[in-house]
Amino acid sequence: MAVRAIRGATQIDADDRDQVLEATAELVRELLARNGLTSDEVISVILTATPDVVSEFPAYAARKAGLDDVPLLSATEIAVPGAMPRVIRLMAHVETDLTRAEVRHVYLRGAAALRTDLKQL
Numbered sequence: 001m002a003v004r005a006i007r008g009a010t011q012i013d014a015d016d017r018d019q020v021l022e023a024t025a026e027l028v029r030e031l032l033a034r035n036g037l038t039s040d041e042v043i044s045v046i047l048t049a050t051p052d053v054v055s056e057f058p059a060y061a062a063r064k065a066g067l068d069d070v071p072l073l074s075a076t077e078i079a080v081p082g083a084m085p086r087v088i089r090l091m092a093h094v095e096t097d098l099t100r101a102e103v104r105h106v107y108l109r110g111a112a113a114l115r116t117d118l119k120q121l
């Protein structure tokens with residue numbers, strides 16, 4: 001069993017609380033499913049939102065999505081001029097037998113355009 005880091009991101013259409021809740025839940029769900037994980041194997045998750053997203057804490061959304069006993073933290077992504085708007089990102093540390101090469105990073109919706117270099121299944 002090793003500790004691995006998994007990245008993910010998604011994009012919402014507007015800074016709307018329901019969209020933050022729903023898109024973050026989808027991101028958490030896909031991260032767990034694509035990597036064969038349960039919440040018991042998640043050590044911690046840091047979530048960021050671009051500065052234009054203030055309607056809800058992504059960490060709250062992740063807890064509501066099932067990570068209820070996982071340490072979570074929300075933070076703001078830096079405001080790089082011209083960067084993609086309304087993006088919620090996550091970095092999860094997990095315990096898994098997956099090798100680093102087997103880990104599936106999860107880029108959903110418009111955020112898929114951020115990392116076209118990553119293999120996605």
Ligand SMILES: C=C(O[C@@H]1C=C(C(=O)O)C=C[C@H]1O)C(=O)O
Nearest residue numbers: 007008009077078089090114115
């Ligand atoms: C490209 C992304 O956005 C930014 C760039 C990153 C990178 O180059 O690794 C990571 C997070 C963000 O600061 C991303 O989320 O993957």
